[in-house]
Amino acid sequence: MQCAKRDVEVNDLAPPFPTQVRKCFSKKSKTEFALKVIDKSKCQGKEHMIESEVSILDAVSHPHIIELVEVFDFEGEKYLVTEYVRGGDLFDAIAADTKYSETVSR
Numbered sequence: 001m002q003c004a005k006r007d008v009e010v011n012d013l014a015p016p017f018p019t020q021v022r023k024c025f026s027k028k029s030k031t032e033f034a035l036k037v038i039d040k041s042k043c044q045g046k047e048h049m050i051e052s053e054v055s056i057l058d059a060v061s062h063p064h065i066i067e068l069v070e071v072f073d074f075e076g077e078k079y080l081v082t083e084y085v086r087g088g089d090l091f092d093a094i095a096a097d098t099k100y101s102e103t104v105s106r
Contacts (some may be wrong), residue, residue, distance in 0.1 A: 019043075023084060032084040033069060040076055050078060057082070 022035045038050055057068035057080070072079040 024081075034066070034082045034084045036080040036082065038078040038080070040078060054080065 019039070020037045022037065024033050024035045025031065026033070040047075043050060054068070054071055057066070058071075061067070066085060067083040068080060069083065070081040072081075
């Protein structure tokens with residue numbers, strides 16, 4: 001895949017849903033990124049939620065919040081390129097464990 005003069009290799013991280021998260025690498029720098037692919041046809045009526053996510057991530061700069069690197073908006077899909085964070089899906093971890101200590105939650 002090539003987006004905005006960036007050559008990347010893409011690997012799926014999650015099963016297909018209205019949004020998919022994939023791991024991608026810059027072919028030049030080998031830097032890892034997360035690529036969130038949003039299928040607009042499956043998100044009709046929720047466009048405001050997508051735009052809200054983009055605007056919040058774009059406005060926030062904090063070491064505990066992923067960095068939004070770039071956004072690509074196409075007719076049928078929107079791509080959010082973000083910092084890649086190892087460790088799996090946060091939702092899955094929270095759903096599996098119902099209680100976290102303050103130290104772990106940081």
